Amino acid sequence: MKEYSELPLREKNIVLIGFMGVGKTTIGQLVAKKLYRDFIDVDQEIENRHHMSIPAIFEQMGEDYFRKVERELIVDLCTNKRLKVISLGGGAYLQEEVRNACLSHCIVFFLDLSWDCWKERLPLIVNNRPVLKNKTLEEIERLFLQRREAYSIHNSRLLTNDLDPETAANQIVESIKWTWEVYESNE
Numbered sequence: 682m683k684e685y686s687e688l689p690l691r692e693k694n695i696v697l698i699g700f701m702g703v704g705k706t707t708i709g710q711l712v713a714k715k716l717y718r719d720f721i722d723v724d725q726e727i728e729n730r731h732h733m734s735i736p737a738i739f740e741q742m743g744e745d746y747f748r749k750v751e752r753e754l755i756v757d758l759c760t761n762k763r764l765k766v767i768s769l770g771g772g773a774y775l776q777e778e779v780r781n782a783c784l785s786h787c788i789v790f791f792l793d794l795s796w797d798c799w800k801e802r803l804p805l806i807v808n809n810r811p812v813l814k815n816k817t818l819e820e821i822e823r824l825f826l827q828r829r830e831a832y833s834i835h836n837s838r839l840l841t842n843d844l845d846p847e848t849a850a851n852q853i854v855e856s857i858k859w860t861w862e863v864y865e866s867n868e
C-alpha cells in the first residue's frame with residue numbers, strides 16, 4: 682500500500698495551525714468548501730466523541746487527558762486520511778508528535794495575527810478557552826509570543842490582520858493552488 686507521506690501534493694491534507702482565536706475553525710471551514718473537501722475541526726471532533734464541550738473536558742478530565750486525546754486523534758487523521766482540511770486547536774502543535782505527523786504527511790498553514798489585532802478578539806473567545814481562564818493580559822501576551830516559536834515551523838503562512846474570513850480563505854486557496862501548479866506541474 683502506498684504510504685501517505687508519498688502522496689501527491691494535491692491529495693495531502695491541509696492543516697491550519699495558529700494561536701487560539703486567529704480563525705482556524707472559521708477560515709478552515711471556508712477553505713474546505715472552496716476546495717470541495719471535507720472539513721475536520723479537531724476540537725469539534727473531540728467534543729462530538731465525548732458529548733462534552735472542551736471546557737467541560739478540561740474541567741472534568743483534566744488538560745493532560747485532553748492533550749492525549751488531541752494528539753492521538755491528530756496523528757491518526759494525518760496518517761490515515763487524505764484530501765481533508767483540518768483545523769487544529771491552538772495548543773496541539775506544541776506537542777512534538779503532532780508537529781512531526783503534520784509536517785510529514787500534510788501541508789501546514791500557519792494563520793498569523795499581530796498581538797494588537799489579536800487583543801481585539803479576546804472578548805469573543807475568553808469564555809470558552811480554558812487556557813485563557815484566570816490569566817492577565819500580560820500573561821496571555823507572553824503565551825502568544827512563546828507559542829509563535831512552535832508555529833514558526835510550517836509550510837506556508839498568512840498574516841490575517843485586517844482580512845475578513847472570506848478574504849483570508851481565498852488567499853489560502855490561491856496560495857495552495859499555486860503551490861500545486863509549481864511543484865507538481867509535471868505529474
Ligand SMILES: Nc1ncnc2c1ncn2[C@@H]1O[C@H](COP(=O)(O)OP(=O)(O)O)[C@@H](O)[C@H]1O
Nearest residue numbers: 700701702703704705706707708805844845846
Ligand atoms: N478573519 C477574521 N476577522 C474577524 N474575526 C474573525 C476572523 N476569523 C475568526 N474571527 C472570529 O474570531 C473568533 C475566533 O474564531 P475561531 O475560528 O474560533 O478561531 P480559532 O479556531 O483559531 O480559535 C470567532 O468569533 C470568529 O468569528
Ligand SMILES: O=C(O)C1=C[C@@H](OP(=O)(O)O)[C@@H](O)[C@H](O)C1
Nearest residue numbers: 700701702770771772810811812
Ligand atoms: O491553545 C490551546 O491550548 C487551546 C485551543 C483551543 O482551540 P482553538 O485554537 O481553536 O481556540 C482548544 O483546543 C482548547 O481550548 C485549548
Ligand SMILES: [Mg+2]
Nearest residue numbers: 705706724770
Ligand atoms: Mg478552533
